[in-house]
Amino acid sequence: MNTIIQPTIAALPPLPPPPSSSFPQNPFSLSNPKPSLRPSLSLSLSPPSSSNPKLKPQLLLNFTALPPSQSLPTQKPLLPLTPPNGSDQTHFFFHHLLNLLRLSARHGDHELARAVHASILKLEEDNHLGNALISAYLKLGLVPDAYRIFQSLSCPNVVSFTTLVSGFSKAGREDEAVELFFGMRNSGIDPNEFSFVAVLTACIRILELDLGLQVHALAVKMGYLDCVFVSNALMSLYGKCSCLDYVLKLFDHLPERDIASWNTVMSSLVKEFRYAEAFELFRELWRTEGFGIDRFTVSTLLTACTGSSAFRAGKLIHAHAIKIGLEANLSVTNALIRFYAACGSVNGVKSLFERMPVRDVITWTEMITAYMEVGLVDLAIEMFDNMPERNPVSYNALLAGFCRNGEGLRAFDLFTKMLEEGMEMTDFTLTSVVNACGLIMDCKTSEQIHVFLIKFGFGSNACIEAALLDMCTRCGRMADAKKMLLRWPAEQDRSVILTSIIGGYARNGQLDEAISLFNLNQSEGRMDMDEVSSTSLLGLCGTIGFHELGKQIHCHAFKRGFLTDVGVGNATISMYTKCWNMEDGVKLFNMMPTHDVVSWNGLLAGYLLHRQGDEALAFWSKMERTGIKPDKITFVLIISAYRHTNSNLVDNCRSLFLSMKTVYGIEPTSEHFASFIAVLGYWGLLDEAEEIICKMPFEPEVSVWRALLDSCRLRMNTTVGKRVVKRILSMEPKDPSSYILVSNLYSASGRWHCSEMVRDKMRKKGFRKHPGQSWIIHNKKIHPFYARDKSHPQAKDIYSGLEILILECLKAGYVPDTSFVLQEVEEHQKKDFLYYHSAKLAATYGLLTSKPGKPVRIVKNILLCGDCHTFLKYMSIVTRRTIYVRDASGVHYFSSGQCSCKDYW
Incomplete structure (x- = not known):
């Protein structure tokens, strides 16, 4: 037997047992049917008029409602009796009954169908009429009535069975459909091609692959595999079950194909992300x-x-759709909205929506998703509010959009509203609200949601459980996250949650725990490094500056073929650029087979991190030539690049900023304004920057004022700085970094009293300054340092070495800058405090442990202070070593007494 997958009946699992009787028992029987609309139908055929013998007989329908207590006769079979054969009137009568049933189904007229049913009761049983009645009731959604008709047939044929199997499949009663199909087989009736399609429809809906294989074998045995409808249904099942090889083999062996065959294969390829093959098939x-x-x-x-x-x-496909008249089709337009949203073309999406003659809930939901994709949160909310009808998918789209745009509080409020309205809670809904809690990073809120999910039994869901663990790590609940990890079932894959908790340790500054957990699980083989975990761990290596481990994961990803995944490639680029290795980052970008906008943004961010503004702008020009559509992140990066150019290109920056909306269709957000303000401030245009903020089309967020305040700090402009400070403090931001900026500005200008007032206000609000930490990686281990930290095992050697370095730097001209010490203490105490900052301790340890001539690489979690910056410049002179420091502003290259930041960071 030459088949596609060559199934054999003997090798397949046994068929389900037959029902207890020839046909399944009636699960739909109405013990007390409601005959509120039991019309009696009197049918009379008027004979041809003697005056006009060509006049056709007329069918007279008289509807008389029966009283509710009266029911149809039960002593007769539900299907009536055959009129005399050979009569023209009989043929005419049957023809009209069939037409009336079709008419009732077409117009959704239940009354007409029941009236025709009542008239059929007076006739002898006829399978043709019975099958038509079953079909009409199914189309009207009256599945119980259709099943009662089927049960009343004394000899149902293949059409009777097939019609009901199809109806069960489409009505969500797939198990009954399968049972009925095998009931037909047990009764000795062979299925036809439509029977196979009907039962395969049930298999597709419940993704029953094993049963589908049995049906496939039966279709081969009975010779129906050459039927295009049967093969299309089989390909659809295999495509839904991710058995793409079966789909392709069936397609290749089809003797004839229709458009549905091609569509099924193309959609299966797209489902598996094999886009190039789908395009080739289309060609x-x-x-x-x-x-x-x-x-x-x-x-x-x-x-x-x-x-x-x-x-x-x-x-091009859109243009062709217009040409062949498909643009107005609802499903096509919905797909176009999704496409133009991915392009970032807000105007294109809006134009399509406004031209649509008909919209459904999917259309409105796609618009919400489109606006959320480009960051237009308010427009998405307006679209949601204007929806004529909503479903859980609409709510979930808005909820996910809030999370995507960092609007954790709005997402949480929407979830509360969904609970109040009794909206259905799906796994997607619950995962989104857990992610929202992670964005809010509020411990109490996360605990409340955690308890809610456990109380209602959702905590046992593996996807939600993984999201809960990630939420705990983002809210600083590492002890709870560790407990969840220990309780994780041994039979379930732990890779995702291990990746999450490792990232959580890194995020919470517990770097040693992160690396130790990774090494332990990797050595014990409990962590399968797939694309997702590779991407996450590459991100971790970039965050902590673990270049050696990042290279190992890169090699692993290369051997497993993961670098064809654009997400893994993007994470690898980011890792190299964050680990002081722009050269390998650029090389990898050029080797990637495909790029998306994230790829381009990743390398742009790398250039920016290394303060290579001119290279970033050249790369931006290349990006424009390739036709890649930039997104809002691209413009944040490009605008910021003008801060790091070798010459003043503020005019070019202004032009780009103004062209965002007019040329690229992207509305500037607070993030874009903050980047632009930082550029103006860097080049000394503080008054212009302040004026632009005051003329913004919306209320500026604190980040915009903070960018101006940071520029005031760099330029030591206390005049503008005082005004900005008042603005920031009046807004009462929840981010403590704003207060720290204000305090630093006051202290740098010697206004200690004002600085202490700001610190006191922080304490009263419960804000804590994130402690400055520097670390260096040696022998695959992270060595962290805090100011005046003596917890390191080699602290004695480190402090001795640092004292020698301080003396050498003082001889070379280093003068401690005590303005960075905020405490009102004696001058010699201020110097003592400065000498043992975390960056100096880390740099000293790096010198002691690295080979002569090798660069020292340090990561710092906050901005490098001015005195440490000065000290490291002198340190590069006296040691003749290159020192790399990555802080919150970017990478500093200290060499021969100079820094790549030109002393502005």
């Missing part, structure tokens, strides 16, 4: 087949264009 269809494409083809190709960022191809 083959275009070259070889005589029939045209339909709405499913267009929608599938647009999904492929969206997933592969093939924006030019998508626009």
Whole structure:
């Protein structure tokens, strides 16, 4: 037997046992049917008029409502009796009954269907009429009535069975459909091609692959595999079950294909992210087949264009859809909205929406998602408020959009509203609200949500449990996260949650715990390094500056073929640029087979981190030439690049900022304004920067004022700084870094009293300054240091070495800058405090443990203070070593007494 997958009946699992009787027992029987609308139908056929013998007989329908207590006769079979054969009137009568049943189904007229049913009761049983009645009731959604008709048939045929199997499959009663199909087989009736399609529909809906394989074997045995409808249904099942090889083999062996065959294969390829093959298949269809494409083809190709960022191809498909008259089709337009949203074209999305003659809930939901994708949160909310009807998917789209845009509080408020309205809670809903708690980073709120999910039994869901663990790490609840890890079932994959808790340790400054947990689970083989965990761990290596481990994970990803995954490639680029290795970051970018906007943004961010503004702008020009659509993050990076150029290009920066909306269709956000203000401040245009903030089209967030205040600190401009301080303090931001900036400005200008007042206000509000920490990696271990820290095992050697370095630097001209010490203490005490800052301790340890001539690499979690910056410049002179420090502003290269930041950071 030559088949596609060559299944054999003997090798397959046994068929389900037959029902207890020839047919399944009636699960729909109405013990007390409600005959509130039991019309009696009197049918009379008027004979042809003698005056006009050509006049056709007329069918007279008289509807008389029966009283509720009166029911249809039960002593007769539900299907009536055959009129005399050979009569023209009989044929005419049957024809009209069938037409009336079709009419009732087309117009959703239940009364008409029941009236025709009542008239059929007077006739002898006829399978043709019975099957038509079953079909009509199914189309009207009256599944119990259809099943009662089926049960009343004395000899149901293959059409009777197939019609009801199909109806059960489409009505969500897949198990009954399968049981009925095998009941037909047990009764000796062979299925036809439509029977196979009907039962495969049930398999598709419940993703029953094993049963589908049995049906496939039966179709081969009975010779129905050459039927295009049966093969299409089988390909659809295999595609839904991710058995792409089976789909392709079936397609290759089809003797004839229709457009549904091509659509099924293309959608299966797209589902598996094999976009290039889907496009190639479409080109083959275009070259070889005589029939045209339909709405499913267009929608599938647009999904492929969206997933592969093939924006030019998508626009060509849109043009073709217009040409063949499909643009107005609802499913095509919804796919176009999704496509243009991925392009970042807000105007294109809005134009499509406004031109649509008909919209459904999917359309409105796609618009919400589109606006959220480009950061237009308020427009997304307005779209949601204007929806004529909403479903759980609409709410989930808004909820996920809030999370995507960092609006944790709004997401939490929406979730509360959904609970109050009794909205259905899906796994997606609950995962989103858990992510929202992670964004809020409030310990109490996270505990409340945690208790809520456990109380209602959702905590046992593996996806939600993993999200809960990640939430705990983001809210600083590492002890709870560790308990969840220990309780995780041994039979379930632990890779995702291990990745999450490792990242949590790193996020909470527990770097040793992060690396130890990774090494332990990797050595014991409990951590499967797939694309997701590779991406996450590469991000961790970049965050902590663990270049050696990052290279190892890169090699692992290369051997496993993960670098074809654009997400893994992007994470690897980011890792190298954060680990002081721009060269390998650029090299990897050039080797990647495909790029998305995140790839370009990643390398742009690398150039910015290394303060290479001119290289970033050159790279931006290259990005424009390739046609990659920039997003809002791209513009934050490019605007910021003008701060690090070798010459003043503020005019170019202004032009770019103004062109964001007019040329690229991206509305500037507070983040863009903050970047632009930072550029103006860096080049000394503080008054212009302040004026722009005052003229912003919306209320500026504290981040915008903070950018101006930081510029005042760099330029030591206390005049503008005083005004900005008042603005920031009046807004009462929840971010303690704003208060620290204000305090530093006061202290740098010698206003100790004002600085202490700000610190006191922080204490009263419960804000704590994030402690400054520096670390260095040696022998695959992280060595962290705090100011005046003596906890390191080699503290004695480190302090002795640092004292020698201080003396050498003082001889070379180093003068401690005590203005950075906020305490009102004696001058010699201030110097003693400065000498043992964390960056100096880490640098000394690096000198002691690294080979002569090798650079020293340090990571600091906050900005490098001015005195440490000065000290490290002198340290590079006296030791003749290059010192790399990555702080919150970027990378500092100290060499021969100079720094790459030009003393502005």
